[in-house]
Amino acid sequence: MTSGLFSTRNLVLAAIGIALNIALGQTASFLKLPIFLDSIGTVLAAVLAGPVIGGLTGLLTNLLWGLIQGPTVAFFAPVALVIGVVAGLLARAGFFREIWQAALSGVIITIALAFVAVPIRIYLFGGVTGSGADFLTAYLLRLGQDLFPSVLTTVLGWNIADKVLTAVLVWGIVRGLPGRASSDWPFLAHSRA
């Protein structure tokens, strides 16, 4: 077997993560929860194989999704990359061991992704994306806020529930894996209590 960062096993994990992101992103809406579920695979790959594989999973998810559904999501590929990298770094630091740590990881991921999502929204999309989130941006502008803080608030508010839930879900999934999963995925040791 190939070993190391780009082992075949890690490539398969990335492929599975991408498929999960797209498939769950498409089925999530029926739950009527304020979440998109389109980064579970990214965070999962990050916790099992580290920041590089996590980032790759995120980046490719949006590029491939763009290829099958329309290119708007592809513009946000850097955001998905950041989610994977930051989740992997948090996992390495032991932030996926307890449920409260996972929830906190969700918050940190949201703050980190804002650094990329806000500039893309403002410079590429002029602050709007044609989604429901635009109402929030418009409302904040109406209140007299400037564009930057309005978009920032929108991005944070729009993502926080999703990312916290995603991180907690991944924590639950990983916790329920059988003991021998640790030998399949050495990086997982960082997230075992």
Next chain:
Amino acid sequence: MALNVSDLSFSWPGKPPLFRGLSFALAPGERLSILAGNGMGKTTLARGLAGFLTTEGGLYWQGEALNSMSRADHARLVQIVGQRPHLQLSGRGYSLREEVAFGPENLGLPVAEIRARTAEALHFLNLTHLAERDCRRLSGGETQRAALAGALAMRPRLLILDEPMTDLDAESRDALAGHLRSLPWEMAVIFLDIGWQSWMAGLVDRHLLLDQGEMHGPLTTEALFATPLPERIFLAGQPA
């Protein structure tokens, strides 16, 4: 002898050995069955015999240790087709034809050779009419045949079949058995199964029994039917 297995043992960490002291030899092109009850670790044994596990003991092909081979040589030597064939499709190609060609493409073979091997493997498994089918639209039995075709397209010297015929209809089963008897290259086959199956008649006449990690045999088919068998090993049908 082509394959030499000597004193091969394996156990998962902290568990009793799945098999121990396994020794047998296989001539080029020879066919052998290893019969073991359900849950006795057939799938792990298949991986062990193919050199995919860190086992104790010796495992040699024509004098060369399997675990010291290059990955390309290993891929040319041995193929396993297992019980969950959908996990064996690469997903790399869109059509069945591309899927079967995946292996030969990986070996970097010339185009004519890739095409010949793909067409041949599809023909062996009665899949030629499905060549352009989307792999995600295959039925269970078709997926099983697709996995077998993918393995045969590698033209391995050793094929390990882990309950290979379970999902196949009678027609495909007979067709496959027929083709295995008359391959254009020399291929040794190890059949792993829970017991004697009627399609084995005329195809394999040497049987090993695996019971509680210990190996018994080899037995001829005649001897197999005359011997009291361990629990959970079955005789389905008659020897021809």
Next chain:
Amino acid sequence: MYRPGPDTLWRRASPLTRLAVLAVVAAMLPLWPAPVLLGALCLALAGAAGLGFGRALGLRLLVLMSPVGLALGLVHGFLIERGPPGICGPFACYPEGLRYALLVFSRLALLLSVSLIFVMTTRPSDLARALDGAGVRPSVSYLLTAPLSLVESVGQEARQIRDSLQMRGLSARSTLRERFRMLAGMVNPLVRGLITEAPIRAEALEMRGFRASPKRGLIDPVEETAREIWLRRGLLALALLQLGLLLLWR
């Protein structure tokens, strides 16, 4: 997204050449004013009509871009103060902001239409084959195609689990907490199964020689003319030239 259509020069071209065209268009965006971009958009729409899906592309563009256009106009024309205010009917508006909104709108619409044309004429497996043919590592083409063949089975499994959960009375109308429970009940078995299967899939790939040699052969080799290769180089140069001009003019 892929749509078959009449055999044209664009369809005969390598997916990599089509990507190069996309790069040229992407490099146009920050450089040119709205009228140029809108002109290019009209060209793209005419091209799509020639490829046999002009109507489909137009409709899709309309659906995707109308809310964006509305939001842009509202935000930049009315909500953000920019330049001297003007009168638009009963409201005060900012003409400079509206001009900015039009610029952003035309950039997005052009990029969207050309990338849609790319997507509607390129199957992921064609792109993967082109990359294999160009000697790109086999792992890249694997990551482009394998996820898409997994999506369908994963999605199907997710829907089955969802339906069985709904049968057991976990309706989507229950409380937030219950719905989250339902989500976890749906996702956990699905994902755990996939993770457990990953090493088996990886071993099966390597058994068939995946990445055993650096360059793959292809059952249907990619054939390109020298002219097309030069054309692609020219397109990439044009994209770089535009980026250079941008640096020069700013």
